[in-house]
Amino acid sequence: MKQTALITGGNRGIGQQVARVLAVDGWDVLIAGRDRAKAESAAARLRSDTGGRLKGVELDVTSDASVATAVQKLRDGAIRIDALVNNAGVFGRQTPELTIQTNLMGPLRVTLGMLPLLRDGATITNVTSGLGELANLDAAHRALLSDPALTREALIDAVRRMLRDHEDWGTDAYGVSKAALNALTRIIARDTVSRAPWAVELADRNIRINATCPGWVRTEMGGRNAPRSVEEGAASVLFGVTTSETGGVFRDGRRIEP
Template sequence: MITEPRIVVVTGANRGIGREVARQCASRGNTVLLGARDLAAGERAARELQPSVRGRIRGVRLDVTDTAALAALAADVDVTEGRVDVLVNNAAVHYDTWQSAVDVDLAVVREAIETNVLGSWQATLAFLPLLRRSAHPRVVMVSSEAGSLASMGAGPPAYQVSKAALNALTRTLAGNLRRDRVLVNAVCPGWVATDMGGPGGRDVADGAASVMHAVDLPDDGPTGTFTRDGRPVPW
């Protein structure tokens, strides 16, 4: 595990898994930029978490579908922090259990792809110059076994197709960024009891711990992997 303080950006972090990942990162003394589409919600989450952690948490407006806003935030982080060590692409929409692939609102699918795939891609590109300044750069894609082709069948179409595409993006970026020492990995946190996952799942702290495994990989750790709780998930 890397012990020196790091600069961590978490997207979709005002609630659920993203919020808990932000808390766990900050509890280790890291500086966390807690991203939320609604700045007020992000700042409120940061205020609520700050008293219980050693590191610093700052709420920032981070809409992964807004390229201009991403560029503005990256410019701000350049000035205030000088680098990014870890980017956790957690923001996601539409666990669309109410529809099937043969009876689907394609507008919902487009929205899912825009956020779950292109949003993660755009966020990675926006922060890549700052990641390249890090001695230990990491990109973590919060994915789902719903996107595993090995086990995929009928299911929430927008969600699982977009997560499968996110997994493909993980492999592609990992290959391109290997020479820059940027480790890019996908993580399934499991079925977690959140607003998106619904009741009955595992505790959010356990889901976030699965993500933290990829956050904490050593410099000689793997890239281009898909894991849950540190163990491989079939692509």
């Protein structure tokens, strides 16, 4: 049976390269983009470059309705997913709200929405950043995010409070979004291993979740002065697709301090 991957923000940058590699490796690839035309043209481009099987899917990670519609369409097409790559992200001149909605709430929203479509043994890969290192946060928020007892709800509440009260966590919204994404990844994996009520299904189905950092990469986001090629960045992300690990943060296949 062919394996299927879905990559958010797969229409350009690192996500597109992840899609390309998986298509060359024989996966069926769903390129999820917030703009349907861009997702479909990226899929067409990669089909012609690789001879692989790729399709575009409209999916805006900031929208519950968009995720629900995408899930329904995939369900109608009897599609099951072996690898979900939460790659879509924004950096820079965005409001803090949009940054958090895209980089943190997006992966959570897409993960929860796609759960019923994941095959047993599937992997979830959250694309993180070195800018999300805990070392960049002030001591109080470093302690909060690394607390082994932190729950998903408490994490999301704390980030919502940060936005509402314009709290300074010692770094910008991008850094907070990725630090919180690393914590969320650890929490989901921990709840799975300990069979917390909400995560029993994940445990029973051997679903694993990790965060992978591409490094600083030459894309529209990373700019032309970044030291890494898109191929190098995507290779680092792809570790999450096939690993048997869960709950870790990795760069180039090596576990790093979150």
